[in-house]
Amino acid sequence: MEKNLSDTYAHFTEKDFFADPYFQEWVYNPTDEIDNFWKEIIAIFPDKKGDMENARTYLNSISFKLDEPSEDEIETSLQKHLQAVQSLQSVQPAPVIRRSFSRNLTRIAAIFGGVALITAAYFIFLRKPERLVASTKFGETKHVVLPDGSVVDLNANSSVTYDKDWKQGEKREVWLNGEAYFEVKHINKDTNDIQPREQFLVHTKDVTVTVLGTTFDIRQRRLKTEVVLQSGKIKLSFADGTAKEMIMQPGELVSYDEASKKVATQNASAEQFTAWKQNKLILTDPTVSQILAYLEDNFGKKIVVENQSLNDKVINGPILLSSLDDALFVLSTVLNTEVIKSDSTTILLRSR
Amino acid sequence: MNNPLFQHIIEGNIEAYSGLYKEYYKKFYNYGRKFTDNKELIEDSIQEVFLDLWSRKEKLSHVESPNYYLYSSFRYTLLKKIKQRDKIVFEEAENEDHAFSAESIIIDKELNEERRAKLNEAIKSLTGRQLEAVFLRFYEGLSYPEVASMLNISVKATYKIVARSISALKEKILFLLIIILEFVNIKMK
Structure with missing residues (x-):
């Protein structure tokens, strides 16, 4: 011992x-x-x-941060819970009926009733919706039509997950990785009174977009999610509890930074932001390093400028995205560099 | 068996139940935020844990420690939900376990810089589970064996030694015994 x-x-x-x-x-x-x-x-x-x-x-000398919900949050949750408890009680099985010939029929009916109830409950609460995933490889884009008729244009290296068996009257919900342009089918009648089942939700890691019929672009790359609204009306909510929900106006670009947990709003042209759909990249006053990051995300190759001072140079004008070679051709012409493919994963831009 | 906390619920007392719900809502909200910033997942988990509690209330008299029962159900439910969400959002489940974040630790401002640096290092060397164990044991009042079983960690050897309540005197006798044994050992060689 x-x-x-x-x-x-x-x-x-x-x-x-x-x-x-x-x-x-x-x-x-x-x-x-x-x-x-x-x-x-x-x-x-x-x-x-x-x-x-x-x-x-x-x-x-140490203690744990205290995260407290507001009284309102507690009360709302409790009310919601008590309602759930109540509906649970109404589903409780009927008390056992004593055996008697005359009551056999009621018993059988009760059993069938019970079975029906359980089956209904299964379909309503437990049925795991079957989900489909549409995804794109590096350098590829895809046009996806969702079961409700809404359209998703997926940019390269992106994926969208959605319910296969969506039915009229159900909430529409998709999960996005990467970048996509959405044209959401209008199903609500009164835009000032949106029913929950008329909503269309797009989730990324950090941000949820709640949509009415509308067109917008959402770009989630690395630590950043950016949303540009072209037309209609959408609501943004953030997985991180600190940022407040917000309603976006057309022409706005809202970006959320995962590292700083900050939300920023600026004006942007949706046409420019979504130029990738026409195989063009248009960013507002982009530096070379921003363009290279975009190309990396979409084509999956590491691109390095040998002369690092070029990284901060601003390049205006569209860049062709039809292929990585096209994009690099434009870039190297502007920067006066040559393109060196050092290995299968890395591309070097060397000053001429 | 004898737990007044659950007794009211077993009797179907909705007022006592509401009180319990609110009390644990605060606790679990605080606990859950140490794993995730996603309030929805925390809210959903609390609802689920309590709905399950209510629907099984007839069987609760077997529960020995209600506090432990609730904490372990909540932890299990929340971590399951976080994993499921990751699976959908990131396509593939991330293998890493969602752990208690070191960011939830506050260091006393009084501490001087040198010691603060050392303490920071010591905190970093702790695993998420070790941090969580401190939180559950000393802030939420679970017993150490409960914490160990909840986090699936072994009950430290010192705990077992002390559980046998060895007095200082007994240790000294053992010490002698060991010396004698070693002595015999050497002799036999």
Whole structure:
């Protein structure tokens, strides 16, 4: 036993004491028993006393951030829950009916009723919707028609997931990775009074777009999601709780940065933003490094400019995206570089 | 068996149940945010855990620790939902476990710079599970064996040693015993 203990503690550093649950117990929740134990350890390893004191100071200097919901949130959730509980109770099976010849018929009816109820509940609550995924490879775009008639143009290296068996009257919901242009089919009658089942939701990692009939572009790359609204009306909500929901106006570009958790709004031309659909790239005052990042995301090749000072140069005018070679041709003409394919994954732009 | 917390619920007392719901809503909201910023997933998980609790209330008298029961159900449900969402959003499930984020730790402002740097390093060396264990044990009041079983970590050896409540005296006797044994060992060689 003594040997065990010396094995355990002889090489302990302050970090190890800090991480040791029983040491933590001594700091936060001491009892006589624990106190005796650690005093004994100090007696055996007097040179560890300093480390132990440091670890104690550390443990006393940390606390956990407190995330509190508002009273409103709690109350809303409780009401929602009580309703759910109530509907649960109405689905409770009927009490067992005593055996009797005359009641057999009722029993059978009750069983059938129960079966029907369970089947209904299965279809309503448990049926796992079958999902389809449409995706594009690097350098490829795709035109996808969703079950409700809405159209999605997928940019390169992107995917969209949607319910295969969408039915009239159900909420429409898709999940996007990458970039796509949406033309959502209008099914609501009064734009000022949108029913939940008339909504069309697009989720990315960080942002949810709630749509009425409308056209917009959403670009989720690396740590950023950008949405440009061409026409109609959409609502944005953010997975991160701090940013507030917002309604977008046509011609606006809203970007969300995952790292800083900041939302920024600016004016943008949707035609320019969605120029990729015509195989053109138009960004507003883009630097070379921004263009290269875009090409990397869409063609999957690492592109490096040898002369790094060129990275901050701003290039205006459309860049052809019909192929990576076309795009690189335009770029290297403007930058006066030659294109060197050093290996299958990396492309080098070297000044002439 | 004897848990007044669940007793009211077993009896179908909706007021007591609402109180319990609100109390744990706050706790789970706080706990859940240490894993994810997505409030919807947390809300859905709380609803699910309590709906399940209510529909099984007749069987609750077997639950020994209601607090542990609720915490472990919530953790299981939330992590499942986070994984499912990742599967849809990122196409393939990320293999890494969703862990307690070190960002949820606040360091006392009083601490001097040198010690702060060392402490930061010590925090970084902890795994998400170790952080979570501290949170559950000392902030949420679960027992260490409960925490260990919830996080699927082993109960530390020291815990087992002490559970046998070895007094200092006993340890000294053992110490002697070991010396004698080693002595005999050497002699036998």
